Amino acid sequence: xxxxxxxxxxxxxxxxxxxxxxxxxxxxxxxxxxxxxxxxxxxxxxxxxxxxxxxxxxxxxxxxxxxxxxxxxxxxxxxxxxxxxxxxxxxxxxxxx
Amino acid sequence: xxxxxxxxxxxxxxxxxxxxxxxxxxxxxxxxxxxxxxxxxxxxxxxxxxxxxxxxxxxxxxxxxxxxxxxxxxxxxxxxxxxxxxxxxxxxxxxxxxxxxxxxxxxxxxxxxxxxxxxxxxxxxxxxxxxxxxxxxxxxxxxxxxxxxxxxxxxxxxxxxxxxxxxxxxxxxxxxxxxxxxxxxxxxxxxxxxxxxxxxxxxxxxxxxxxxxxxxxxxxxxxxxxxxxxxxxxxxxxxxxxxxxxxxxx
Numbered sequence: 594x595x596x597x598x599x600x601x602x603x604x605x606x607x608x609x610x611x612x613x614x615x616x617x618x619x620x621x622x623x624x625x626x627x628x629x630x631x632x633x634x635x636x637x638x639x640x641x642x643x644x645x646x647x648x649x650x651x652x653x654x655x656x657x658x659x660x661x662x663x664x665x666x667x668x669x670x671x672x673x674x675x676x677x678x679x680x681x682x683x684x685x686x687x688x689x690x
Numbered sequence: 691x692x693x694x695x696x697x698x699x700x701x702x703x704x705x706x707x708x709x710x711x712x713x714x715x716x717x718x719x720x721x722x723x724x725x726x727x728x729x730x731x732x733x734x735x736x737x738x739x740x741x742x743x744x745x746x747x748x749x750x751x752x753x754x755x756x757x758x759x760x761x762x763x764x765x766x767x768x769x770x771x772x773x774x775x776x777x778x779x780x781x782x783x784x785x786x787x788x789x790x791x792x793x794x795x796x797x798x799x800x801x802x803x804x805x806x807x808x809x810x811x812x813x814x815x816x817x818x819x820x821x822x823x824x825x826x827x828x829x830x831x832x833x834x835x836x837x838x839x840x841x842x843x844x845x846x847x848x849x850x851x852x853x854x855x856x857x858x859x860x861x862x863x864x865x866x867x868x869x870x871x872x873x874x875x876x877x878x879x880x881x882x883x884x885x886x887x888x889x890x891x892x893x894x895x896x897x898x899x900x901x902x903x904x905x906x907x908x909x910x911x912x913x914x915x916x917x918x919x920x921x922x923x924x925x926x927x928x929x930x931x932x933x934x935x936x937x938x939x940x
Contacts, residue, residue: 617742619800619918624745627888627924628765629698631778 693721693775694738695768696729696751697761697922700790704729704761710754713738713747721772723779726786729755730775738767756922760793762786763922785929796871796890797920799899803858803885804914851879858913859885865906869899874925888925896920 694713704720704727712718716731729751738744745766752763770778779786855877862885863873872890891899907915 616918619916619921620749621745623798623800623921623924624749624766625740626765627927628763629768629927629929630765631695631768631770631775 692733692735692769692771693730694733695764695770695775696731696748697755697763698779698786698790699727699729699755699759699761700725700787701727701759701761704755704759706751707754710751711747712751713744715747718751721775723776724783726779726783728775728779729761733769735769738769740766752922756797756920760790760796760923762790762793762927763924764927765924782929789927789929792872793890793923793926795894796892796923797896798923798925799870799889799891799896799903799919800917800921801862801866801885801887801889801903802883802916803862803887804883804916805912848879855879855884858910859887861910862887862906865909866899866902869895869902872926890923890926891920893920 694716696712696718706718706720706729708717710718712731713733714731716733718729718731721728721730731751748766752761755761859875859877863875866889870889870891874888876886878884878886889899903917907917
């Protein structure tokens with residue numbers, strides 16, 4: 594399924610991006626996608642992302658990574674309460690998002 | 691109360707300026723554990739929102755240290771209890787110190803190579819299958835032939851893109867190899883951003899690296915380059931592989 598970010602990426606005009614946009618994209622790519630991780634302890638929320646940018650796979654992969662982490666965390670939380678239907682609903686919501 | 695972790699350093703002189711605030715405007719302090727210093731700030735247990743301010747704050751703390759020494763940066767969003775952090779540092783001490791030794795005096799430089807549909811690379815991959823299609827249409831025809839033709843076009847296109855991407859990767863390494871200590875390269879032939887490379891470069895070799903990179907860029911005007919740095923070595927901070935290999939953990 595194509596995410597909204599991938600759609601934007603496909604139409605992105607890289608030449609038209611401002612240097613400050615690229616700088617922030619690079620920061621996102623580094624800070625969200627790599628670095629030391631204490632196993633299982635990444636705690637982030639994508640509910641209120643205010644970073645709206647065009648272009649570059651880096652942002653797509655960063656957001657996908659965030660969704661992946663959040664999905665795992667919610668799955669674990671739902672399993673402890675024994676609610677499988679809640680997991681499915683959350684996954685469906687993320688797929689749509 | 692939990693801790694938000696920014697970086698690990700083995701430099702006893704490492705300092706975070708008081709004026710530098712962390713995620714959520716929190717103050718940053720150094721926590722000593724084993725022979726290591728960890729930059730942390732107080733945090734509650736709630737997830738950290740990926741906002742521009744928070745991402746920039748995370749990077750700002752690490753960069754304030756990085757100006758003077760090379761720390762091992764944590765990824766955005768590490769929130770742990772103090773006991774858990776100490777336990778992690780104790781159990782991973784050897785791997786962390788080995789990695790800090792590798793990174794000492796070095797920085798990360800980023801090179802991303804982008805090809806556009808109009809630059810001739812993609813046009814080249816489309817030209818061959820079209821010629822083959824015309825030939826098959828005249829000799830075979832039918833739905834089966836059309837299906838096989840589509841698969842053949844897909845295969846040839848993929849192979850040509852992969853070959854071209856590999857060629858770009860090798861060329862870049864050849865041009866910059868003498869000034870880089872280590873590299874992490876991601877090749878994605880089907881994507882617009884075809885090569886993403888992180889180079890570990892000695893601070894003292896930055897001038898030479900930039901000179902070689904500028905020469906290389908001039909050689910390939912058909913490609914678009916996004917170059918940035920120096921960065922704290924985010925792409926070289928993952929110690930999991932070394933830890934698993936050393937201690938036989940899977």
